[in-house]
Amino acid sequence: MSERVFQTGHGRVFLQVSGANPNSSMVYQGMARLGSFAKAEGEVSRVQIPSRLAYDRFEDIDVVSGESSLPTTSMIARFGLTNPILSAVCPMHIQAHYGKCGNPQDQNGGWEKILAYEKARFTNRSGDEQTALDEAGRATILLTGDITARMLWEIDQMALAETCAAQIDKEVVDVTIDDYISCGECGYESEGENRIFAVTVGYTTGSPGLPAELIVSLDGGLTCEQYDIDTLAADEDPSAVALVGGVNVVVPSADSLSLHYVDLDDLDTWQEVAAGFIAGGGPNDIHSHSSTQSWLVGNSGIIYSMANPADGVTVIHNAVLTAQNLIAVHGSDSRNIVAVGAAGVILFSSNGGATWAAITSPTVQIINTIWMRTRFYWMIGDAGGRMYFTTDGGVTWTEKVFGLSGQGEVHGIAFSHHPDSPFGFMTATDGAMGYVFRSLDGGSTWYQLPDTAAATPANIHLNAIDAGISGNFCVAGGLRAGTDGILMIGS
Structure with missing residues (x-):
């Protein structure tokens, strides 16, 4: 059996605007996608001492890990009647669900893998040109929200x-x-x-x-x-x-x-x-x-x-x-x-x-x-x-x-x-x-x-x-x- 590979088309976005808690519903975001993500784990630096065998030479005795960063990503969505990128003010819970044969709108049963962003906040909001001057300027409007989260989770199916x-x-x-x-x-x-x-x-x-x-x-x-x-x-x-x-x-x-x-x-x-x-x-x-x-x-x-x-x-x-x-x-x-x-x-x-x-x-x-x-x-x-x-x-x-x-x-x-x-x-x-x-x-x-x-x-x-x-x-x-x-x- 070949290794399972997910593609961008296999992903769908879900959002709890008020964060992950029993009083907040997870909502399917049919007009949104998530951009690339990053999480720096900290640069590794050498710890050295002078060589015991030769002048102007040094020996590595340890390494020091630098400060790690919080995970970041972005949400890109079409501008419509409901726009969490513009309206959300509290920490959110965002999930990217990946699957192939299930129902992509089934929050609990339609996925094979989840990437989840806990306590996610919009740190910057931007959008495309808002209006047109002529026919050539007609276009859908995309909103972009840059996101920083407390944790990035990789969630799997369980037996x-x-x-x-x-x-x-x-x-x-x-x-x-x-x-x-x-x-x-x-x-x-x-x-x-x-x-x-x-x-x-x-x-x-x-x-x-x-x-x-x-x-x-x-x-x-x-x-x-x-x-x-x-x-x-x-x-x-x-x-x-x-x-x-x-x-x-x-x-x-x-x-x-x-x-x-x-x-x-x-x-x-x-x-x-x-x-x-x-x-x-x-x-x-x-x-x-x-x-x-x-x-x-x-x-x-x-x-x-x-x-x-x-x-x-x-x-x-x-x-x-x-x-x-x-x-x-x-x-x-x-x-x-x-x-x-x-x-x-x-x-x-x-x-x-x-x-x-x-x-x-x-x-x-x-x-x-x-x-x-x-x-x-x-x-x-x-x-x-x-x-x-x-x-x-x-x-x-x-x-x-x-x-x-x-x-x-x-x-x-x-x-x-x-x-x-x-x-x-x-x-x-x-x-x-x-x-x-x-x-x-x-x-x-x-x-x-x-x-x-x-x-x-x-x-x-x-x-x-x-x-x-x-x-x-x-x-x-x-x-x-x-x-x-x-x-x-x-x-």
Whole structure:
């Protein structure tokens, strides 16, 4: 089979004038094209020292990379009744869709490759001659908008596949991808999506029972290793997993009323820490922003902060605003955090957890998942199978309808690279099976993966999902059949 080559005629332009977010629609631009693009990665300069062997000679000992630039392109469009080149004032999301046999106007299904410009701004606007003096001067008018964007994304179609079945014989409770791009200078090489961590439940069947496990992949899910969390009893299950500060894998457990952590360089030696946890406030989820800033939410409306897993936690909300069980927590930065849980409860902090406020909720169902895109844009999914978003920090809410709305549960929401990324993933069930959904427009629309003709691997439900940095990679985990777990890779 010959290599696939795209031509300019295979490309079509789509635009979200208000940027990639759940409240902004992607619109097909039938009278526009994109010009050439550029992104300088920085000039490389030599670092030299005087030669040890001869005068007036020098040795290269290193190189220094110069400053990279933001991606640039241009939009060229015919002047008509609607002219975003002239009217757009806010950062936009622009996509060039490439395909051959699909419907070029089908935003989610008609493409084979996408080049996307996130947070794009017009930096200069120009146009052809505006009027004619005679018949010879008749012509269509072309407008040109020079564009600078925050990021240039290359988006591919994705398939779904089960992985590491031999190592995962128990239900997966939570998953996380925590990695960084490294070219091997310090002994570690990765494109930023190699390190995957998952936790499974334990077994009480048999004597003795089997403890919960940490599943680790260092090659993007191609292979996995399993490690007993031996500080958890067989009847104690993990609640969540997070890599804190790039050093410690932290596993809170509501059953044990404690957290369990292990050094990334010694995954066999676990420590249990119960300091700071209070009766009835077993932890259900953790969100870590940095090595010294993590938050855990628990039963009975308890919220904890954690500066160092070895030192335990500190109570920062003790059922003052609610005594409902808190199920999930997420933050857009070090100050803005949202906690959600039973009976639709939503709590918000704008000062790193020092104080909290109750937010009017759009649902009375258990809220299973929260993704905080920005200080004002949040997305939640509930046990009634519905997803909602707010654009004003929880003052008002709008339901975001997708293919399985109201049929089962929404279990997880995650976006790629940074919180307000255009590219996200979601897990939801129809009451009988779990599915993975993808968004290409900041949560405005969602469609079911895979992009290929293959089916979703069989499962009962998918409890959790996390996204890689590329926009083309995700990991989901849950229950496959009986008591067997499943780890699913989207790529």
